Amino acid sequence: METPAPDPLFGITLHERYILGKRLRSGASGTVHVAHDLSADQTVTVTVMYPWLVHDHGAVHAFLERAQTLEELSHPGLARTLGRGRDGDHVYAVTEYLQGETLAHALGEGGLRYPPHVALTIVAGMLTALDVAHGAGTVHGELDLDKVVVDGEGGVRVTGFPLLFDAAEDAGPETHTDVHAVGRLLYTLITGVSVAPDVHSLRLSSVVPESPSDLDMLVANATDPNPRYRPRDAGQYLTVVEQVLRSLSGSPADLAADDTRPIPIITDVPEEHRADRGAPVPLWRRVPVLVGAGLLVLVLFAAGWALVPDDSVELPDVVGTSTEEAEERLAALDLELAVRFDEAYSDTVDPGSVAESTPSAGSTVERGAEVLLWVSAGPQFAEIPDVVGGTEGEARDALRRTGFTDIEIVQEHSAEEAPGTVLSTEPGVGEEGDREEPVVLHVSEGVIVPTLVGMAQEDAVAALAGLGLAVEVAEEHHDTAPVGEVSGQTPEPGTILPEEGTVAVTVSTGPAPEEPEEEEEESEEASPSEDDGGRGDRGDHGNGGGRGDRENSGDACDAPEWNQDTVYEEGDQVRYQGRAYEARWWIQGFPPGGSEEWNPWKDKGSC
Known part of the structure; x- marks a missing residue:
């Protein structure tokens, strides 16, 4: 078996909180990884933008704006978007990790299908969730079998909303795109036949001749090649689906008894429609349907091959290896293990390497089992650095670099030292400190800075x-x-x-303004006589940044004052509130100063 290429993102930590695990899938938005949230102590999924898009201001803005929009969606049938951010060269969004199995996994490689009323119940759950999204002006756009999760107890949840769309889709997909996708999935759930996303005019009766006419039309209408003839959105399609669902059920009691058990069953899919035509026909398919032994095999298969033992193997010893190497060795077992990460102190294993595993090395693990890898955070006990005589801020930084994050302050009067000077520590300088316990700094009296964030x-x-x-x-x-x-x-x-x-x-000052439209770009090319008050004259009068500013920017303090209407490009220099700044990338309407994490301006010093 060919060894997969190492994932460069595997094992990295974003904002000291999200440890990325194996990659689940890729899409237009970037790569999607299972991850562990150290702060909330839970498994999540993280979508990381492709590195070649990170320097595209428009793409980053669209990615984060879409993530913010998804954060505002709330419905039990939608996977929650939990947050977003940028850590250096990594732009990412965090989504809830869903328990259960995807429809793609439930249907396997073909030959399985759901009864019509169960398939319709699953689709109704999908449409109910999508109706909330459509009502908020949000379209999924990439709905497929691997984006729908069922939990075996009637729960249906939609996930995998892309954060970027293909550049060719200027306005993004429309609601009828999701309707077409749901119609295509309904066809697959009932027939067991997978079809490409761009296939139109699907007919159930072509594969399942006994399909009721209204059910047949339900799929055909949703997959009509002309969007005008499809239901306009999820809500409209849901109304029709529920009508057909009621017509198929013998009684409300029958429906209630069946619609919460989405269990795959064997189908008689015609040979020409099977997903893997080149594979040998299994023995159970060659046994006549009316033979009792064949029926028994079907029952066992529907029940999940209950009498066949699961694959299992001894877990290898990965202690001391990097997270990437540990992942590769576990992946080589070919058991589809669910690997997640957490931190643990270790006196013997270097920080960032695997300190231990749960289950431990030598334990027997079965296919699909969860393996927790404990990543070393270094020793629990460390020497207290010499911070006496320095400022409190310097002491905090030194302690944090050593691994101490719980710091308490006690003020004491001192006639010799200036306010804010560290007088002593507990434990003392040079002593061993427990990183799980607070370090107390005794500081000369002064004024304690209050919490201001959140105040007007x-x-x-x-x-x-x-x-x-x-x-x-x-x-x-x-x-x-x-x-x-x-x-x-x-x-x-x-x-x-x-x-x-x-x-x-x-x-x-509120959210950043949206990316300028093409009309703004055209106005940059206007002559001074046509636009003498904005960007058109910035090269002549120095009223803004632009490329023209770079020609005479030898001294940053000679740069023009920042102007909120000016478009600045990478390298442009401005003055703002007595300091000089240089643009890191294309920017407009964003004033210099502020946090370094998101700041598009580089501080060049005081003027």
Whole structure:
């Protein structure tokens, strides 16, 4: 068996929270990975944008905007989008990990199908969830068997909403695209025959001649080649599906008894329609249907091959290996193991390598079993660094680099040291500290910086003034914080400053503006006589960034003042609030300053 190429994203940690596991699938948005959320201690899925798209401002904006839209969708039949972010060169979105099996897995490689009323019940669950999405103006666009999860107890959930669409789809897919996909999946659920996404005018009766006419038309209408003749959205199609479902059930009691048991059954799919025509015909298919032994085989197959033992093997020893190597060795077992990660202290294994596994090496594991790999976080006990005499901020940074994250502050009067100076530590400098226990810093008295994030700007300024602290205000776009609300602060809450010390606060100006339309680009080419107040004259008058600014930007302080209407490109320089900045990438309407994580401006220093 050919060994798969190593996944460069496997085992990396995003924002010190999400440890990526094996790749589940790829799509237009990027690669989708199973991951472990260290903060919430749960398994999630993470979609990571392709590296060649990360520097495309428009693609990044569309990716994060779509993720934000999906976060706002709430329905039991939709996988929840839990968050999004950018960590260096990785742009990602986090989605709920669904328990159960996909329809693709339930149907296997062909030859299995659902009874019509069960198939319709599954489809009704899909449409109910999609109706909520369509009502919010959101279209799935890539619905398939591997994007629908069933839990065996009647639960149907839709996942896998793409975060980017093909560049050819300028406006994105429309709701009738999802209707076509649902009609195609209904055809597959009832016939057991998989068809390509672009196939139209499907007829159940061509494979299952005994199909009721209304059921046959239900699939044909949804897959009509002309979108005008399909149901316009999930809600309209759901109404028709429910009508046909009621007509097929003998009574409400019969429906209630069957519609929560989506168990695959054997089908008599014609030979020419089977998914794997070149494979040998299994023995159970060659046995006549009326022979009792054949019927017994069908029952056993429908029950999940209950009498056939599962594949199993001894788990290899992966302690001390990298997460990538451990994943490769487990994948080589060909048992489709579900691998997830967590952290553990280790005195013998280097940080980032596998410290232990659950189950342990030598244990017998069966196909599809879950294996938890504990990744070393280094020793639990470490030496307290010498931070006495430095500032509290410097002490915090040194302790965090050593692995201590729980830091407590005790203020003490000192006639010799300036406020905010570290006087002593507990445990003492050079002693062994437990990384699970707090480190206490005894700091000379001063003013404790309060928590300002979430406060209105005027309230934050008033609070600092009441403590005798000065304030510096910078504005920055923020996706969730309302306009005028503090979205960040430096130094962090709890820091001790001398009286009249300065606290910098970042105030939200609301979400970043959308990417400019083509009309704006055309206006850049207009002559000064046609557009003498905006971007058209930025090269002549220095009113904005643009490429023209770079010609005379030897001294960054000679650059023009930042202008919110100007389009700046990578390398353009501006002045803003007494400092010089350089654009990291294409940007418009985003002021310099603020957090480094998302800031498109590079601080060049004070002017």
